[in-house]
Amino acid sequence: MDSERKMSIMDINDLENKKVLVRVDFNVPIKDGVVKDDTRIRAALPTINYLIQKNCKIILMSHLGRPKLPDIEKKYSLEPVAEHLKNLVDTDVFFSPELVGEETRALISKLKPKQILLLENTRYNPGETKNDPELGKELASLADYFVNDAFGTLHRAHASTVGVAKHLTAVAGLLVKKEIDALDSFLKNPEKPVLAIFGGAKVSDKIKIINRFIGFADYIAIGGGMAFTFLKSKGNPIGKSLVEDSMLNEVENALQTAKSKNTEIHVPKDFKIGHDLDTPFLENNMPKVVNADSIPNDAMGLDIGPQTISDFNDLIDKAHSIFWNGPMGVFENPLYKEGTLSIAEKLLQKKTKTIIGGGDSVYALNMTLKEKGLSLPPEIHVSTGGGATLEYMAGNVLPGLEALDNLA
Ligand code: AMP
Numbered sequence: 001m002d003s004e005r006k007m008s009i010m011d012i013n014d015l016e017n018k019k020v021l022v023r024v025d026f027n028v029p030i031k032d033g034v035v036k037d038d039t040r041i042r043a044a045l046p047t048i049n050y051l052i053q054k055n056c057k058i059i060l061m062s063h064l065g066r067p068k069l070p071d072i073e074k075k076y077s078l079e080p081v082a083e084h085l086k087n088l089v090d091t092d093v094f095f096s097p098e099l100v101g102e103e104t105r106a107l108i109s110k111l112k113p114k115q116i117l118l119l120e121n122t123r124y125n126p127g128e129t130k131n132d133p134e135l136g137k138e139l140a141s142l143a144d145y146f147v148n149d150a151f152g153t154l155h156r157a158h159a160s161t162v163g164v165a166k167h168l169t170a171v172a173g174l175l176v177k178k179e180i181d182a183l184d185s186f187l188k189n190p191e192k193p194v195l196a197i198f199g200g201a202k203v204s205d206k207i208k209i210i211n212r213f214i215g216f217a218d219y220i221a222i223g224g225g226m227a228f229t230f231l232k233s234k235g236n237p238i239g240k241s242l243v244e245d246s247m248l249n250e251v252e253n254a255l256q257t258a259k260s261k262n263t264e265i266h267v268p269k270d271f272k273i274g275h276d277l278d279t280p281f282l283e284n285n286m287p288k289v290v291n292a293d294s295i296p297n298d299a300m301g302l303d304i305g306p307q308t309i310s311d312f313n314d315l316i317d318k319a320h321s322i323f324w325n326g327p328m329g330v331f332e333n334p335l336y337k338e339g340t341l342s343i344a345e346k347l348l349q350k351k352t353k354t355i356i357g358g359g360d361s362v363y364a365l366n367m368t369l370k371e372k373g374l375s376l377p378p379e380i381h382v383s384t385g386g387g388a389t390l391e392y393m394a395g396n397v398l399p400g401l402e403a404l405d406n407l408a
Pocket of ligand 1: 199200201202205223224225226242301302303326327328329330331332358360
């Protein structure tokens with residue numbers, strides 16, 4: 001697939017001493033000027049260290065949050081990230097208070113091999129999200145090579161991901177390569193049986209990937225809020241549970257197609273219920289469990305129940321390749337976290353080829369690793385991109401990847 005055609009940083013022979021512009025994903029949580037979680041910064045270190053080894057002058061750029069222009073809100077400045085990066089690399093890190101302009105050019109001209117310059121938030125510039133061709137050209141004029149290592153933004157066609165790549169040799173960084181290789185290997189050579197577990201709030205967000213997995217996967221397990229659209233389309237009463245009526249036809253078609261393509265779609269057999277999101281339906285001080293065909297009119301399903309956990313665990317036991325995206329319930333509330341955490345724990349025990357994508361699933365996995373004192377087995381690939389992972393797995397083109405140069 002794409003990664004085989006695309007050039008990566010390893011394919012450039014004359015990197016030594018070059019000026020290299022790298023699009024990274026430093027969209028990290030910052031509070032009171034301090035980086036709160038540096039996972040994304042650390043994910044870019046292999047590429048940064050590779051460029052340091054090659055004596056390159058390294059120019060980094062990233063977006064941070066969604067600034068509402070024309071205001072330049074200070075809370076979206078990347079300056080704290082430059083400070084944080086100083087602790088993670090064995091070289092000098094400088095910061096430019098602008099993306100492009102005289103100051104950036106002056107700072108680049110002073111840059112010595114191995115040194116790093118981080119540019120200010122790409123999204124402070126109105127041309128970024130519009131993929132303004134002039135901005136793309138200007139960015140490209142800063143360097144000899146462009147490296148895209150921001151896997152999480154490959155599905156966006158912006159000036160710093162797509163526009164810039166038109167004007168100079170543009171290649172994938174080591175994180176992008178690792179991610180795409182993992183997803184490609186899953187899509188191309190999955191050891192059967194294949195299981196996909198989908199959860200989360202909206203079926204409309206995931207119907208495309210569900211349809212792609214029909215015929216490809218042997219089993220699809222559906223949990224989370226979107227399970228109720230499946231149940232409603234089968235005629236089950238769902239009370240006040242989350243539902244997307246506009247998706248009923250699509251879901252019915254998916255269920256039909258799955259039958260003809262030998263993909264078993266498993267929906268929950270029981271749920272933990274609540275009166276609403278904040279008021280649990282208690283029985284013996286615990287959220288009441290009901291069968292999927294007996295959800296009371298005034299209740300909503302908020303997590304999968306014990307029978308469903310057991311069913312989904314059995315599917316995990318049978319599968320040799322697993323893709324998981326989306327929580328099984330409202331796992332942010334401790335009363336309804338069991339379904340999601342039990343999937344995470346079972347996957348950690350199973351240790352088969354697994355891809356986990358999406359912020360909530362990854363968060364649940366990390367929570368389980370911490371609570372159980374476990375470490376991540378090498379068979380599990382945790383994808384750093386939510387939207388990008390889903391789009392790629394659904395078979396969509398990622399503009400940021402398409403924009404990179406092909407191998408000769
Ligand atoms: P998504 O971004 O579509 O993956 O959805 C994630 C959100 O779905 C989380 O915030 C969950 O709280 C929510 N969610 C999961 N299960 C349910 C449910 N049964 N009812 C309402 N919301 C749910």
